[in-house]
Amino acid sequence: MNRPDLLSLADLTRADIEAILALSEGDAGKPLSGKGVALFFQKPSARTRNSMEMAAVQLGGHPIYIQKDELGPGTRESVEDVARTLACYHAIIAARVNDHRLLSGMAAATDTPVLNMLSDTDHPLQGLADLLTIRQLLGRLEGAKIAYVGDANNVARSLAEGCALMGAKLTLASPEGYGFSAAELARLGTVRQVVDPVEAVEGAQIVYTDVWVSMGQDGEAAERQRAFAAYQVDEALMARSADAYFLHCLPAIRGQEVSAGVMDSSRSAVWRQAENRMHTARGAMAWIMGQGR
Structure with a gap:
């Protein structure tokens, strides 16, 4: 099954949101068992880091917290190369960024799903x-x-x-x-x-x-x-x-x-x-x- 990106709620349908809310309150299983989740933060956050790390663990996954200086997309490496590298290790690439275009660039570079943890346009x-x-x-x-x-x-x-x-x-x-x-x-x-x-x-x-x-x-x-x-x-x-x-x-x-x-x-x-x-x-x-x- 093709795994979708989630960059904006505008990407979803009403049925998608209903399904996500049902999984939020029910048994979502362990679909991330043995898998990594990259959590890239250009901007710090208490609630986003804690909620995402705990959610990944509850799904059986292993979250990896990545600070902005560890990747440097667009400066130290291209956005595309950063996304392709993270895709080698992780089932989901989640990012909290200054510019929404960074998320779009990541999503275009890899088939690994990209999840928006916050951008300048969407949360x-x-x-x-x-x-x-x-x-x-x-x-x-x-x-x-x-x-x-x-x-x-x-x-x-x-x-x-x-x-x-x-x-x-x-x-x-x-x-x-x-x-x-x-x-x-x-x-x-x-x-x-x-x-x-x-x-x-x-x-x-x-x-x-x-x-x-x-x-x-x-x-x-x-x-x-x-x-x-x-x-x-x-x-x-x-x-x-x-x-x-x-x-x-x-x-x-x-x-x-x-x-x-x-x-x-x-x-x-x-x-x-x-x-x-x-x-x-x-x-x-x-x-x-x-x-x-």
């Missing part, structure tokens, strides 16, 4: 964890009402793609200049975009946010903090939807994008969401290896 593993968490909290994805307050970044994009595929209703609230383009909104179809965070949150069952300044955007920090000053998810905003759960992909900065009162409240499901990173990583890798397909 599919986070999106899968978000979908699983929402389904667990609400009992369904079809028709779920979700508000995302903040930057239309890689996390928002993967969430939007997943919601569009699964029939959930996502409204994104961003300042002017920080939302999705008209072309991207047209591609996403059912996703709605507004400027007013109150409008997005009213009637929502899930309220989601992320940091205002992502890794690599330090030079824009002051400008972004001014732009997003009115977009903090605090108690007053959460009160616009009395029964909503709060989600955050972490790390969170209390006092900026979220108040401590919301982050640490009984309505916060961020730790379930963080745990689900491991479960959906397991489901995604099992699916890549042919389970559930």
